[in-house]
Amino acid sequence: MDKPIHANHITISVSNTNRSVSLPLLEGTLGPQVADIRKLHNETGIFTFDPGYGETASCESKITYIDGDAGVLLYRGYPIEQLAEKSTFLEVAYLLLNGELPNEAQFEMFTAHITRHTMLHEQFRRFWEGFRRDAHPMAALCGVVGAMSAFYPESVNISDAHEREVSAYRLIAKIPTITAWAYKYSVGQPFMYPRNDLSYAENFLYMFKAVPTEQYKKNPTLERAMDRILILHADHEQNASTSTVRLAGSTGANPFACIAAGIAALWGPAHGGANEAVLRMLAEIGDKKNIKPFIEEVKDKNSHTKLMGFGHRVYKNYDPRAKILQRTCYEVLGELGIKHEPLLELAMELEKIALEDDYFVSRKLYPNVDFYSGIILKAMGFPTTMFTPLFALARTTGWITQWMEMIEDPQQRIGRPRQLYTGAPRRDYTPINERP
């Protein structure tokens, strides 16, 4: 990996001591300068304190760039709007993994690699039976993806570039099969084997919707919408689940275990679980007349109620993915002949009221990717519990790309944050009969 340019320095002096340190400021291709604090503790005895890592660059990366103030998202330099309109998910997957868009021969070979790996080991059919039918599909996803390392023991050899590459292909190829089967298992329908004559998105829709007793009908608008949803969710730099994948990977754990850790982190309602929570919230609000009291509840700190699908650690502007999804929502509803979707109307009114309210304006809280995605997915026939698994399906490509970049980074070492200890100072053990 190229060394960032040392443009300037920042000097830190510790008050009441004569200790000071000059730290290099690193410059990326885009974004703010970053103070390199690696010498800070050695030279001053001081650590930094940054709960939630909001001010900390945990790694150097060339994959995804976000300008949160301007509402910009770039994959390998390409704006998300252009990719969502002109590209396909598999092409974006190639771009993320390899850094450049493929030519025709490269794309053909990549597609062949992915389609070759779409089937799951036949033993997985029985593996599912260990889960309850009503288990949340994210629980099944964590388990099944983690278990893949038991089927591909050579994946533990992470220093072998070929093994890393094959693991990446396996994950990207099999995650649609795993996600669709999680659904099929929950409703008691037969698992559908992947069809390599279909596109990545269409194959997933096929495995999710089709049954052996009926002819499957393709729908190009829904295929395009699915593909776009996958593109929009494919990567998002160092978010909680990606950082989890990197942290797990920094120990040398195998890629399937690392992605299972990422899936677990994504499940939470503050992260990937928000799309599911948005629909629950809209259902609870129920009617436009209830929006104002709901907003008042959100603003009341004692209520602990959040406006789900709003706010983001990095975006302090409209999430560019939410804009694209809002448009896609109309396309999907139009295709399905849904003239009035009460949830969409409720969501749009909620957005309008929130964006005029000083609480949200002053905190720069805008709709994020999850605000509209659930409405589209519901219209496409996905049950609410499948929303977060679909996010995981798409993000698997980003996670494995970030994992590969980390393993190949010569600066990489085990992730091991420090702490500000505020517990009891050293004290001696007292026998139980002498304790107050």
Ligand code: CMC
């Ligand atoms: N509703 C109401 N208030 C909010 C919200 C919200 N959705 N989001 C942030 N705030 C308030 C927060 O209470 C705080 O107020 P104050 O300054 O008075 O204490 C202020 O805005 C700053 O928020 P924060 O909690 O410091 O922001 P954060 O960067 O730690 O959290 C977030 C980011 C996404 C977890 C948060 O905005 C949130 O919980 N949103 C709802 C859940 C959601 O939609 N998550 C999906 C995120 S996008 C997809 C993904 O990453 O998976």
